[in-house]
Amino acid sequence: MEYFPAPGRNHLFVPGPTNIPEAVLQAMNRNNEDHRSPAFPALSKSVIEDVKQLFRTQTATSFIFPSSGTGAWESTLTNTLSPGDKIIVPCLGQFAVIWINLMKRLNFDVDVIESEWGEGVNLDILLQKLQADRSHAVKAVCVVHNETSTGVTNDLGLVRKSLDEAGHPALLLVDGVSSVGAIDFRMDEWRVDVALTGSQKALSLPTGLGIVCASPKALEACKHVKSTRGYFDWREYLECYKAGTYWPYTPSVQMLYGLRASLDLILKVEGLENIIARHLRLAEATREAVKAWGLTVSAKKPEWDSAVVTGVVVPPWLDSNDVIKIAWKKYNLSLGVGLGKVAGKLFRIGHLGYMNELQLLGALAGVELSLKDVGYPVVLGSGVAAAQGCLSKQTPLIASRL
Ligand SMILES: Cc1ncc(COP(=O)(O)O)c(C=O)c1O
Structure with a gap:
């Protein structure tokens, strides 16, 4: 029995957890299985390999942890750094704040570059700091690719350029929790050393898998660093990879079948390029709607629009x-709250994961009704019409129905 039943389907427009495709739900609807059976490694190997395509890497090694994205963060930090190591972290919103708190608890020496919320990484300050660090005391630069709390995406190519311009060897560690699989991500091209994501975002799975890709340089660091590692130790996984058993502990069989189904939908059915284009299209339509309502988006420049x-x-x-x-009480529409500093000042429309144009238009109609209900002078239909105008020009035929 649902806790708060409502007619129709819930319009899930938070930026994760996202809608789960029927094929993924079906794939997960199965009995437990012996993960030590002779057959299981074939499934394990296939997902460990194929997940790398979302990060666009052929050189990295992937690890799939039974955790949310935060576990993937912890694993990234403790496997590549030693306590006391200096790290530079741009702080652009709530997820950077939480990551920084984790870094401090793990005893790293964190040098924060503050940006106003709604802005991207301050690349001038980053470059200055890297150039000033002649002794290379800084061991890592940690960047949130898409700051989910403010709807800001950073240009990681420019972050890489800053490191190169300064001739700095620091590791580049990237939170791709809300970007990988939905926003263009080029791990090898940008020479990202570790990138991570969580299953409940672009992969459209339940929460419960923290996915990490580590470059050869990061794997080398893993051998020497001194952080205490327990559950998230990459070395345990590497031993299992060598042995062909893949898991140092019991994996969630159902989640792995779900991951296989999700990867098939992404890589074989719709195609990663098409998915990236779909996200861009839905985002542009949403921004057109916001403009038509006479409101502003929180990203302060178009180059940072998520x-x-x-x-x-x-x-x-x-x-x-x-x-x-x-929106929730009357229209069964779930929108994202403002987090941290921007609580009460903004709401978020998530257009992430498995969704389409008409779902978005329904949600935008719901936002208009809700704005009207709270006394904001919105013209009903204005945002929907603006979004339709945008979508009618851009929406292609569905890839599987050409
Ligand atoms: C950018 C970003 N990083 C990290 C996290 C934390 O991930 P999780 O809640 O899966 O632990 C989130 C969650 O929304 C996020 O959006």
Whole structure:
């Protein structure tokens, strides 16, 4: 029995967890299985290999942990750094704040580059800091690719360029939790040393898999660093890879079947390029709607606009939580809350994962109704029409129905 039943389907427009495709639900609907059977390594190997395509890497080694994205963060930090190591972290929003707190708890020496929320990485300051660090005391630069709390995406190619321009050997560690599999991500081209994601975002799975890709340089660091590692130790996994057993502990069989089905949908049915284009299209349509409502998006420059989540800033007299509450209570529409510093000031429309144009238009109609309900002078239909205008020009035939 659902806790709060409502007619129809819930319109899930938070930027993760995202909608789970029927094929993935079906794939997970199975009995437990012996993960030590002779047959299981074939499934394990296939997902460990294929997941790398989402990161666009042929050189990295992947690890799949039974955790959320935060476990993948912890594994990234403890396997590549020693306590006391200096790291530079741009702070652009709530997920960077949480990551920084984790870094401090793990006893790293964190040098934070603050940006106003809504802005991307301050590349000038990053370059200055790297150039000033002549002794190469800085061991890593840690960047959130897509800051889900503010709807800001960073250009990782430019971050890499800063490291190269400074001739700095620091590792580049990237949180791709809300980007990998939905936003263009080029691990090998940008020479990202570790990138990570979580299953409940672009992969459209339940929460429960933390996925990490580590470059050869990161694997080398793993051999020498001194952080205490327990559950998330890459070395345990590497031993199992060598032995062909793949898991140092019991994996979630159902999640791995779900991951296989999700990868098939992404790589074989729709295609990663098409998925990236779909996210760009839905994001642009959403921004057109926001403009038509007379509101602004939280990303302060178009170059930072996120393809997976749009932050909508409300006027100071309005509490964004009221919009979110009425949307859920009256229209069965789930929107993202403003997190941390921007609580009450913005709400977020997630357009991430398995969704299409008409689902988005339904959600935008729901946002309009909710805005009207809380007293914002919106013209009903204005945002929907603006989004339709955008989508009618851009929407291609569905890849599997050409
Ligand atoms: C950019 C980003 N990083 C990290 C996290 C934390 O991941 P998790 O909640 O899966 O632990 C999130 C969650 O939304 C996120 O959006």
